[in-house]
Amino acid sequence: MVISLKDSLKLLGIFIMSCCAVTVCAMFLNYNMDLAELEPQISDGMVRVFYDAQVMTGKVVIAVCGGCLLVTTVILLFFYIRNYINTHKKELGILKALGYSNFKIAGSFWVFGLSVLVGTAAGYGIALTLMPGFYRVQNKEKILPEFSIHFHPLPALCLTVLPAALFALLSVLYSYRKLKTPVLELLREKTTVRVRKKREGKKAGKELPAQKELPFLSELKRSTLGASPALVFFIGFAAFCYSSMMQMAFSMDDLASVFMAAMMIIIGIVLACTSLFLAITSVVNGNKKTIAMLRVFGYSEKACSSSILGGYRPVAYIGFVIGTIYQYMLLKIMVTIVFADVDIVPEYHFDFKAFGIVLVSFAILYELVMWRYTEKLKKVSIKEVMLES
Numbered sequence: 001m002v003i004s005l006k007d008s009l010k011l012l013g014i015f016i017m018s019c020c021a022v023t024v025c026a027m028f029l030n031y032n033m034d035l036a037e038l039e040p041q042i043s044d045g046m047v048r049v050f051y052d053a054q055v056m057t058g059k060v061v062i063a064v065c066g067g068c069l070l071v072t073t074v075i076l077l078f079f080y081i082r083n084y085i086n087t088h089k090k091e092l093g094i095l096k097a098l099g100y101s102n103f104k105i106a107g108s109f110w111v112f113g114l115s116v117l118v119g120t121a122a123g124y125g126i127a128l129t130l131m132p133g134f135y136r137v138q139n140k141e142k143i144l145p146e147f148s149i150h151f152h153p154l155p156a157l158c159l160t161v162l163p164a165a166l167f168a169l170l171s172v173l174y175s176y177r178k179l180k181t182p183v184l185e186l187l188r189e190k191t192t193v194r195v196r197k198k199r200e201g202k203k204a205g206k207e208l209p210a211q212k213e214l215p216f217l218s219e220l221k222r223s224t225l226g227a228s229p230a231l232v233f234f235i236g237f238a239a240f241c242y243s244s245m246m247q248m249a250f251s252m253d254d255l256a257s258v259f260m261a262a263m264m265i266i267i268g269i270v271l272a273c274t275s276l277f278l279a280i281t282s283v284v285n286g287n288k289k290t291i292a293m294l295r296v297f298g299y300s301e302k303a304c305s306s307s308i309l310g311g312y313r314p315v316a317y318i319g320f321v322i323g324t325i326y327q328y329m330l331l332k333i334m335v336t337i338v339f340a341d342v343d344i345v346p347e348y349h350f351d352f353k354a355f356g357i358v359l360v361s362f363a364i365l366y367e368l369v370m371w372r373y374t375e376k377l378k379k380v381s382i383k384e385v386m387l388e389s
Contacts, residue, residue: 011115013076014167016274018116020267021069022123022159027134028058029155030127034135034147041145050143057334064330072237076278077112077167078174079230083282085178092179093186106176113168120160130263137259217303221311224287231279235312236319238275241268242362243323244330250354251331276366280373283308291377305374316366324355 032055042051085092095105131149139146225232245268252261284291287308294304328350335348 011080011112013274013278014073014080014112014115015119015122016270017069017073017076018119018163019123019126020271021066021073022120022163023126023130024263024267025062025066026124026127026155026159027131028061029159030131030149030152031135031138032058033152033155034150035144038145038147047143054138054144060330060334072275073116073167074170075230075233077116077170079234081109081112081171081175082178085175089186093183096179096183096186102176102179106172106179109171109175110168112171113164113166116167117160117164120163124156124160133259217299217307220290220307224283224290224308225311225315228282228286231282232312232315234275234279236315236322238272238279239316239319239362239366240323240326241275242272242365243320243358244268244327245271246358246361247324247351247354248327248331250351250358251348272365276369279312280309280369283312284373284376301374301378304377305370308377309370309373313366313370320359320362 035051035054035058038051042048092105096102128151135149245264249261249264249268252258252264291304291308294307299307331348
C-alpha cells in the first residue's frame, strides 16, 4: 500500500502540532538544563527564590503545554488514520482478499510517524534559533549570573526521534485494530452506524412520555455533531487555543516580555487556525452527499449551512470560555504560588479589556471561516456527488 502525496499533505495538522509542542518544550527544557549548572554558585536568598521560580516555571510549561499538545496530536493521528481507512476501504478490502494479513497492511501505516519526525525536527530547529533571545528574556533583570547555551544530545533525541517512533508504533497498532473488519464490508464500503434504541415500557408504574419529535433540520444538526466526536473536539480545541494563548499574550508585557507575548500569539493563531480548518473541511467533505440531497429537495443555502455547520457554533464558544478560565487559573497559580516570593513580579488580575478584544476578534475569525465554507457549500456539484455514489 502506498500513501499518495495528497494523503501526505493531509498530515499537515500533525506536523504543526508536533512542531509547536517541541518548540516550546525544547526552549524551556534546554534552559532548565543550562540553568542547573548555576545552582552551586547561588547562595543569596533572593537569587535562590528567583532560581527556584524559573525552574518551576519551566517544569509547569513543559508539563502543561507538552502534555496538552501530545494528547491532541494523538487524537489527530487517530482521526487521520480512521479517515484514511474509511476513504480507502475498497483498496484495503482487495488487499485482504488477496491474502494480506491485517498486521502486514497495518505495518505500512508506520509512515504516519514521518510527519511527526518532520514536525519535531522543525520545532527543535526553531527552538535553537529562538534560544539566544529566549535566554536574554528569561534573565532580563540580570538577577542570575550569565551562562551560555549548550546543546544537549539526549533531550534533542527524546524530543525528535522518540516521539516519531512512538507515533509510528501507535499508527501501526491503531490501524491494525481498525482493520479488523470483514472483507465484504470493506469491499462494499459499508459504514457501521450505531443506533440508540429508545427505551419502551413503564418505569415506577408510570408510562414514559413519548419523545417529542424534532424537526428534520434540527435532527440533522444533532446527528452531524454526534457523527464525529473528534471534529467536535478539534473545533472546541481551536477556540480554547485562541482564547487562552491570546489572553495570556496580553499579560506577558507585565509578567514576562514582548518576546513571550509574540510567541504566544503566533502559536495560538497557528494552532487555532489549523484545528478549525481541519475540522470544518472534514465536516463539509464528509457531508457532501447530505448537502446535495438537501439542495435537491429545495432547502435554501442558509438551511444547508445551519444544519451542517450551525451546530458547531456553541461548541466553539464553550471552548473559548474554557480557554479563558484555563489561562486565568494558570497565570494566577504562577504569580501567587510559583513567584510568590519574587518582588519584581506584579500581581495578576483578570484583564476584562483583553477578554473583550480577544472575544470580538475570535467571533470575527470564526464567522468569517463559517461564511467562507458556506460559500463553498454552494459549489458542491449534485451531479458529481451522485456519480461518486
